[in-house]
Amino acid sequence: MATATDILTLTQWFSPAYPVGAFAYSHGLEWAIDAGEVATAAQTHAWIEDVLRHGAGWNDGLFLAAAYHAEQDGLAEIDATSRAFAASSERLKETRLQGAAFCDVTAKVWATDLAQLTYPVAVGRAARLEGLPLDLTTQFYLMAFVSNLAAVAMRLVPLGQTDGQRLIRDLTPLCTEIAEQTCEGSLDALTSTAFLGDIAAMKHETQYSRIFRT
Template identity: 60%
Template sequence: MGTDGRMATATDLDLLTLTQWLSPAYPVGAFAYSHGLERLVQSGAVHDAASLRDWLHDVLEHGAGWSDALFLTAAWRAKSELAVAELDDMARAFAGPFERRFETAQQGAAFCDVTAAVWDIKLADLTYPVAVGCAARHAGLPVEPTARLYLHAFISNLVSAAQRLMPLGQTAAQGVVRDMAPSCANQAHAAVEADLSALSGTAFLAEIAAMQHETQQPRIFRT
């Protein structure tokens, strides 16, 4: 592995580690969160593969997908525990609606606990992207593949949630995940080339959906 984490080539073991960390089997409870998608399905704003794909693009390019990728790469580059703590505070503040903060905090805390127990990487209770970025740095994993697989797992989980919320067959769902893969790679690369001055969040309808979901009844997801 090279010394530049942006350009380093991930080894086979690196990729297997990242795949395990970001697998649906890793016990962070990702299956319980829909990122406000449940509200959008109930309202009819997302109702088929095409509208789901459009929403995923917006979240990935203008919402939490983009900001999480920036927080992950910043955590990977952080030089001190103080820098990580400040970054984590920023990540919590940037997740505006209560359910967004709950989602990233709960998944992050679970990731920290499991990764400490299995890999002996000691992490405080961090938001999810910050936790993954810090863990990758401690494990010597290159940052860009980490960001790519993080975003791909994020998209895959939301597509899985959509399958439970609306008529979306397995073949159509996998088609959506395939279609989103280039965007995951592009956003990861852009985040690695950028810094926190590029932070933005303009997926306003997704944020509003997250706020509306707080009082939605009935519901099956925690967010």
């Protein structure tokens, strides 16, 4: 059972104040908005839900859990697979740079032995080393992902603050569901059919005017 310290530690790790630079990435959503694919609250909800169920949300849950269960000598293969599942150079940059930032600050603050890992693998390993509950860690990770994408939409669609918060609330049960389904961490369950999200990330690489790094 999670303790108050566990919950507060995860709150700190996934706070906007934790210096992983998540605010700088849109995961391709900026291009989708610019192209008119996402223009309403309902379309934003559908886009983020699909990415969670069928794209990076699902896979990151599996990578996080696999890293949590793995011993040190198994991390390199998990991390290499995580990199291979990044469908574009910007998506690779997103997970690589956030992971490096997470490893750097977490190692310094918690004296934790973390290498340069992709973001979900780094979080899974850190949670294992700190004895944090896997299911709760995954829920926090996915909620932070949803919140970041909702913040992108609030700025660019634009969505109002109320609609943005309603969207986060409505997607919370899905974060819990994915956390429960991925807790065994079997990479045999890796899949990705969020094709438009992948294409959006590729298109973003050559987008003329943009705010976000991905």
